[in-house]
Amino acid sequence: MTQTTSTSPNTGTQAVQEGPIARFLRATELDTRLLGMVGALLLIWIGFHFYGYMKSGFGAFLTPRNLWNLSVQTASIGIMATGMVLVIVTRHIDLSVGSVLGFCAIVMGVMQVQILPQFLGLGHPLIWIIAILCGLALGTAVGAFHGWLIAYRGIPAFIVTLGGLLVWRGAAFLVARGETISPVDSTFALLGGGPYGAVGAVGSWIVGLLACAGIVYLILHGRSQRRKFEFPLRPVWAETFLGLIGCGIVLGAVLLVNAYPWPKGIVKQYAERNAIEMPEGGLFISHGFAIPVLILIAVGIVMTFLMTRTRFGRYVFAIGGNPEAAELAGINTRWMTVKIFALMGFLAGLSSVVASARLNSATNALGTLDELYVIASAVIGGTSLGGGIGTIYGAIIGALVMQSLQTGMVLIGFDAAIQQVVVGSVLVFAVYLDKLYRSKSK
Incomplete structure (x- = not known):
């Protein structure tokens, strides 16, 4: 029970406690x-770990190696998922993102391997810088073209992006x-982890301490802003709790x-190349945060700021809440649609940079079913x-939940069909839970 009712002796009315x-x-x-998503994620992790332990006597899921790899595998899907939020919030859909990823990866691969080295x-x-810029520009142009067809030619987003799924894969x-x-540029490959x-x-x-400093700053700044505009303040204990939990999660991730150490073979090569004498017990070199994960974190921060602190973000939610009212209020909904799909x-x-760098190659199958x-x-x-x-x-x-399900099923030997x-x-x-949530919130 989260609340009780009591009758006031003076007024005879019921007060909710x-x-x-x-x-x-x-x-x-x-x-x-x-909280529900985090709880579900923890249940998935613990469930797969103990299932593996019961089956083979060793739980492989909750290990530094698997969780590190899980974070890297989540990066590519997570980056695109942040853009898909804007698309779906405005009542559209984009079925072409996997094919656009594959197309951009192929173009960047051809430029690195066949075109740019000649010049x-x-x-x-x-080479890797020019290739990345071309890939980003190409993805933006494709997205803007989809948005133009949807906004200015009135073709439903489902049809435009379904066609894009086929066109860009071809x-x-x-x-x-x-x-x-393959192989891609050696510096480019570092972006894959x-x-x-x-x-x-x-x-x-350094990343962890900066993140903790950012958490503390956001809490203090938010409190000062609430006081400035005379909004209700959170209790001090609540903000202290949030700060401790946030910093604890960050430091735990660090x-x-x-x-998770480097493999012994790579450590040996590194030591020989840099004339480092190997100690008797071996050399422990930590991986630390993978570059794709840092890219995902940076994208998440920028996109959160864009959605919550800018006029663009307010327009996105206004269009999603009521497109007709948003247009009557003076929002150029068609131009906003072009910008949203260009961002996607x-x-x-x-x-595509992260995915192809991680594989150290670009293949026609890259991004299949990613949408x-x-x-x-x-x-x-x-x-x-x-x-x-x-x-x-x-x-x-959500991307972490999806990747956790895939990784866990692979570890315990589920067939691809079952996955x-x-x-x-x-x-x-x-989707069913979302329907229930919306019906209860009305």
Whole structure:
């Protein structure tokens, strides 16, 4: 029970008395849907870990190695999921993101392997930079073209992006003639993670301490802003609790990624190349945060700021809440649609950088079915298909849930067919929960 009722002896009316859980949630202003997602994620992790332990005597899920790899695998889907939030909030859909990712990856691969070395020379330091800029520009242009067809030509987003799914997958095949383009530029490959594509122990501590400082600043700044505009203040204990929990999660993540060492073979090569004498017990070098994970975190911060602190974000939610009213209020809804899909294309291009760098190659199959996982991540993260509701952090957690399901099923030996059944069922269940939530909130 979270609340009780009592009758006042003076007025004879019933007063509602909150229970401890309701008082806690009201004081901390925590999102109950966020807590539900985090709880579901923890249940998935613990369930897969103990299932593996019961089956083989060793739980492989809750280990630094698996969780580090899980974070890297989540990055590509998570980056695109942040953009899909805006698309779905405005009552559209984008089925083409996986094909756009594959097309951008192929174009960047061809530029790095076949075109740019002819003009700049093999191994030129500008090759990877030019390739990335071209990939991002291409993704943005494709997204803007989709948005233009939707907004100014009145073609439904479902049809435009479904056509894009086929067109850009075919275009990728034509560009590369079905061949695998590899290896990519060595500096470009660092953006995909791996021992050299991580910031190490010292870099991770710097990132962690900066994140903790940012959490403390946001809490103090938010309190000063509430006082300035005479909004109700959260209790001091609630803000202290939020600060401690946030910093604790960050520092725990730092300890986790620093607990995963480089493979012994790579450590040996590194020591020989740098004339380092190997100690008797071996050399422990931490991976630290992978670069793709830092890219995802940066994208999450920027997109959250864009959605919550800018006019653009307010327009997105206004359009999603009531498109007709938003247009009557003076919002150029068609131009906003073009910008939203252009941003989605940009993020698909950025995701293609991470995905192809992680594989150290570009293949025509790259990004296949990613659109389904991206949409599922956004919906599981609380974005309503009815429009008007969605959060960036929810989409990232949703991507982590989806990847956790896939990774866990691979670890315990589930067939690919069973994995597809589970992922599809989870998506349908998430939409059903969203329907229930919306009906209760009316």
